[in-house]
Amino acid sequence: MKKIPSRILFVSSESRPFASTGGLADVAEALPNELNHLGVKVDRIMPLYRKVREGQGNGSFQLSKTPYTLQLPMGGETIQAEVYSTEWSGTLTYFVNCEEYFDRSELYALPHREYSDNFSRFLFFQKAVVALIDVLGRPYEVLHLNDWQCGLIPLLLEKGILGTGRGGHEKTLFTIHNLAYQGLYPATGLYKTNLPGNFIDQYPSLEYYGQINLLKAGITGSDRVNTVSPTYAREITTPEFGCGLEGVLSSLAVPVTGIVNGVDTEAWNPETDPAIATHYKKSALAGKEDCKKALLKEVGLSYNKELPTFVMISRLVDQKGIILIGKLIEQLMALPLQVVILGSGQEIYHQWLESWNERWPEKFKGVLGYNSDLSHRMEAGADFFLMPSQFEPCGLNQLYSLRYGTVPIVNRTGGLQDTVTDYRLDEKEGNGLCMNTYSPEALLNCVQEAMSLFHHKKQFKQVRQNGMSKDVTWSKTAQAYLELYQDLM
DSSP: OOOOOSOEEEEOSOBTTTBOSSHHHHHHHHHHHHHHHTTOOEEEEEEOOHHHHHHOOTTSOOOEEEEEEEEEEETTEEEEEEEEEEEETTEEEEEEEOHHHHOSSSSSEETTEEOTTHHHHHHHHHHHHHHHHHHTTSOOSEEEEESGGGTTHHHHHHHOTTSSOOOOOOEEEEEESOTTOOOEEEGGGGGGGTOOSOHHHHOTTTEETTEEEHHHHHHHHSSEEEESOHHHHHHTTSTTTSTTOHHHHHTOSSOOEEOOOOBOTTTSOTTTOTTSSSOOBTTBOHHHHHHHHHHHHHHTOOOOTTSOEEEEEEEESGGGTHHHHHHHHHHHHTSSOEEEEEEEEOHHHHHHHHHHHHHOTTTEEEEESOOHHHHHHHHHHOSEEEEOOSOOSSOSHHHHHHHTTOEEEEESSHHHHHHOOBTTTOTTTOOBEEESSSSHHHHHHHHHHHHHHHHSHHHHHHHHHHHHHSOOBHHHHHHHHHHHHHHHO
8 A cells, every 4th residue: 555645835926825825825725735635744835925924813814923034045155034933724824024025016917017026036936935844854755846936945855955965764755837937037146045056067957058947946846746637747848738848848868747737616615605796506506697687787888688698717828818808809709708807917908907897887897907806606597618728737717607506608718628528519518618729719619609509598507507517626636636646646
């Protein structure tokens, strides 16, 4: 029988409910909690951002200062880190506090640029992780590391935060949530790591065309590597999706594993969701129409039972396919439908939404920013969910849509391919529509097919119920991760 690790540390740059910018935070909250429910002891650690301080209290969580104060070398200077903690849903979470690095309005970037000292900020965080493990007496058998902000930890476990050697015995699992974000920084910053020797000659795992690549370091330095869907695990070993690291990923001794993320079915449950107008379930969908009426009233659009409502909740960046909607907007607005988009990102797309609001006030509503409760109401009130991503490691919104009986329209890539079945190809199990190519024409075809489905009420109901029947819980996902941990042992 394979050994189960006695204690695991989940290392992430963000986590709900403390501080979040996207899907990584959902995973960082749900996976440790689910593993703890399975009887596996998992702790969590992340930076203490300003947003964490602002979010405490009001019956949610409360920070406590621990007795641990860490003195961390950063090149020629030493910077102090305080450690705080809280218990959330059965998971002990540590927070690394340093006001110089983390007391800022955002986690990684201002609207127009990332913070110029992000390399130093997350190098400091990673050193703090290793230092805290040592202060605690090295209690963890496995470290579960996530994305580039954790990429140096395997090397620091071996060399120590002073670069004088540590001989780390901990096993490491490295999860890639999005290969496009790699943590590329000038090699001149290497001195802050306190690693001895010549960067180019002695640390090929770090070097990428003369720069430091933190994601590459995590991939090559960890015992095992996984990503967040089986299709994406295959895609990233190809030039089209490998972002320059396809050779590194293809040459790993053990191939990259793909495990699809799950959904917090307590937070996302149309039968109990406090944010939506009316509760409903798979066998009684009438309340969903009430949610549609309430959503349209909230955003300032008129309700018409003959018009399908399409929504999109997304970061407004190139990857997410908003550019396809831009190329189609004239044709879409000529159709008998309504569209609601919620999100923020690149300025050009903010301008698009604002101009579309002015031009088609009866049919289109774009809401800039992010509103968690509104996102729940959009999932509950929509007929269809637009997710035409150019690439998508896993995706969560299509899973929320399935859960809420909202039919997803997706590009056939990554986790979208692994979770959405085109009803036109599988009438029995079909739960959405899939674009055949990443193009405006393919998206328009899916929208038109969706409108036809909308007016075939019996078939539309069946597709909705198929989606609501799909198992999107974290239990299966957590079990797959547990098996990975056991393999590491």
